[in-house]
Amino acid sequence: MTDVRADNGDTARSLAASVLGGLDELTDGLVSVIGDQNPGYRLVDVVPRDDLWHSCHDNLRRVLQLIGHAGDAEDFYDAARATGRRRAEQQLPLDDVLRSFRLGGRLVWQALTDQARATGEVNNEAMLDLATRVWEVVDAISAQVAQAYHAAERSLVRADEQRRASLWEGLLQGRAADAGFAYEAGRTLRLPISGRYVVVAAAGPGDADAGFAEPLGSALEDLGSPSAWQSRADVLVGLVALPGRDVAGVVAAVGSVLAVPAGVSLVVDGLAAVHAAYRQAVLAMRTVPPGRSEVVCLAERLPEALLLSSPELTDSLLQNWLRGLLDLGGDERGLLLETLSTWVGTGGSATRSAQILHCHRNTVLNRIHRIEGLIEQRLTGGDLSLELALVVRALPFLPPPRVP
Incomplete structure (x- = not known):
């Protein structure tokens, strides 16, 4: 039995080495198959053809090397990990990435069986062992792709959150007076650079802003007022665009979601004035008496605001x-x-x-x-x-x- 397994291993190495000799042609075939049978690449259109070809080439080479390799496989996963990271950065859906690896596995198996027929010296048992080996390798490679993809995705999310937080800090510190910064902040937050705004400051939610941002955004969207929300220390800050001057509607919408003290600033013009509106919103929030939870406008609390100032x-x-x-x-x-x-x-x-x-x-x-x-x-x-x-x-x- 040991000799048979050794022979089968020799067969796998021999066939894999023979197929490796035609790697460029095999790569061309896989790129063509992906174009025909994996429409996600065409629909999303984020992977350049040259990038796809080199990725297919590197991964096919590693798959064939692993098929003929019996030792530690760690050094053979570099191409899979690089592909996973790059496709996450390109925002290609992971399902489409993994489908391409399955297509590659089928193509490799077809190439191996064609080579076996050409030699005419491979028995059925050796081919069964080879089939098992091929799909073991494809599964292991795919797992490495998925792991690298998710790790890169988490890293991208953290980087995006840090960038978003940095933009918010800049807005609240008055940096939107710079036109370039205002453009970048508006593009990232999906808000207009100019136009009327109010800022909302709500006490208490803190890090739970992820649970409040969606219902707050939906309630304000119903008014035709797009908004963006960010947690800052123990204050949830909202930036609300006002196509009209319906501040009362903003107060009602925020109050329908939050049961905490909250303040709404005076109406200001454009992102460049958001820093002043933020200070106003915090001051308005402070005018809510202790023990009470309500949403108040600074315009209706000016005497209290002056006293607290x-x-x-x-x-x-x-x-x-x-x-x-x-x-x-x-x-x-x-x-x-x-x-x-x-x-x-x-x-x-x-x-x-x-x-x-x-x-x-x-x-x-x-x-x-x-x-x-x-x-x-x-x-x-x-x-x-x-x-x-x-x-x-x-x-x-x-x-x-x-x-x-």
Whole structure:
């Protein structure tokens, strides 16, 4: 039995060596077969004919060498790996690549059987062993192609993600003032360079942006507003094109997908202004009071945004107006601050405040007199000041009461 196997191995080596002598003709045949029987190459049209010929030539040579080789095969996979990497870079579907290797296997088998018939000295058992060997080699080569293809594909995805992230950083830092950068960013993100834009900043999703980007994009696409999304630290950033001025529609679409605090910038002109819109969107997001999840427009939160933009002045304003009220315990402090906010919101109407607070108007007046004593400011008998209106706007952002 050992002698028979050795003889069969000698037969495989002999036939493979003979076929290798006509490698160029065999390569021409495989290129022709691929053109006829693997339409993916024609439809995608990303592999130049010269590239295809040399790839077929190198891989056929390695297949025939492996058929006649009985030792370690590692050194014979270089052509397969190179082909896998190159086809991934060319974005030819892997199924089409592997189909070509199967066609090559059939062509090699046909060439080997033709050579066997020409010699007339090969028996059936040797040919059965040879058939097994041919398809073992084709399977092993194909596995190497697929492995190299997937590795290159992952590398390309990482490179694309890094490039996309770099473009986003450039946009948010103002680099789109350069026309060349703006063109590249618009082409990559599939957005127009000019036209009206808003930026959306949403808190919380972070690295989960992949789960939100698709539904956000779909919801905005329904409005006719193409968008692009990127995770940046703990903020999900969206760039939304506005063919019209439907900012309210953007707010509704984002709110239908996200249940987190989010801010929408003012409308800006073109990619060159995106960096300013990003700062506006983050500021708008910060105006959402703690514990609440809503989507807000900066245009509707300008007083709050101004207060948050200058924390030192805001703190001074609060201290000047609220003084002793801020030193109260939690329950009384909360009750009086709610009453003050309602009082200012109703323009100093005890009746309307009582309706909102669900208490008697005299109770409202008693609380207001209590507040007046604490802050040493009159809240009745005249117009309420602009400063007091700003103080009320800042109340949601007050720190919690100090624990004694």
